[in-house]
Amino acid sequence: MPVNKVFDTFDAAVADVVDGSMIHVGGFGTAAEYPSYLIAALARSGVSGLTLTGNHSGFSEDQLKMMKDANLGIIKYPDDYVSPGLLVQRGQVAKGIYAFPVLNRGLEVPFETLLNEGKVELELIGQGSLAERIRAARAGIAAFYTPVGVGTVVAEGKEVRDFDGRPHVLEHALKADVSIIRAHKADRYGNLVYKGTARTFNATMAGAAHLTIAEVDEVVELGELDPECIVTAAPYVQRVVVRPATMSTSWETPC
């Protein structure tokens, strides 16, 4: 049987994700970067007690709708944009490891509400240390020392050691059970290329879990992706699912 990592549906691709899993959620801050269909499939599956990592904890359904309607900024929010905040809002998340758990002004996102109620746990970490902890997991590095964070809240309780006269804090790799990421094109081996700034945490999280699932715009024939330009190599990716040609307008619709 030829290798084929392409799954027919998002629901099938996440069907074996279990309660209590740690999940790296790709994306950064705008719609084009998020694996919206995989997030929606996890919401439909009802899996709970999750630990999520990512840049931002995300928005509630109502907040996203308001932002779509208000057309804030000049970047349009497509109707099929689903934020990781949906999983938080639905009570599926027990812990978040985030650089942006809350907005420093303005809206109260679902994670902030639940944090204030004592219903979720937070591990606050700067973006660079978060990205490197994830990269380290892919690369088989157990932990590393970084100068960033020494003397601040993110270093509390962590080992500090001097190198070249500068204090560094020990940060541990974050190996997840599952990474869900968004890419542009894939082939059936799981090679990936990204589109512009949607590379961000998506390429970082590929391979930093036992199971990496990529949501892509298109699957192309093997050999069509230029080997000089492939960003994520096949071994890091176990499953690929193609976004539908017709945009889904509700996360509740099986897909």
Add this chain to the structure above:
Amino acid sequence: MTNFEDKPRLDEWSMAMRASQDVREGMIVNLGMGIPMLVSAFVEPEREVMFHTENGIIGYGRVIDDADAVDPNCVNAGGQPVERAPGMSFMSHDDSFALIRGGWIDVTMLGSLQVGANGDLANYHPPGKVVGSIGGAQDLAYCAKKVVVLMTHRTKSGASKIMQQVDLPITAPTCVSRVITDIAVVDVTPDGLVLREVLSGWTPDEVQQVTDAELTVPDDVVELSL
């Protein structure tokens, strides 16, 4: 103490314009959210500067305000669409922060809530919040070659944001080298804070009166010009 409410202050665009004078050709520059993001508008394309954004671009062009020209896959860390400029490249988040942590950023310009006389930066945890979002500022603050803060001199209620000792949680210790506010430019030096530039309409003594931290006023203090 008077509040000097009738005195002139720079608006955000003018603060960004002043900050753009510190951006020189050949520099690698990271602009944080808020006022700093406005700075690139004042750097003419002939002055070749590579702007870095931590979500994964080095060398982006101008911020786009024409909805028809927007590419949702080419945005800065504040979610603003930016131009694809010749010589730019995309990178993953871990590569982007390797660039920061590795010391390749010449100057980062950040917003802040408070700056201490020793250069402490407190810019992530607003008073009254249970937690703050530390974002990408922390790596920039620790590892950029130079950290410039752009912020109003005082809070909306009139409290000084340049403090002898900050009282909000710090993002990074002793990292700021210059503060550009709506009334002054202040440098952080080993000997303390030095007032370099004062907005027309203010005297150095009046700036000191609205500043919690002690300022040294050298003989060569000049008028802030745009």
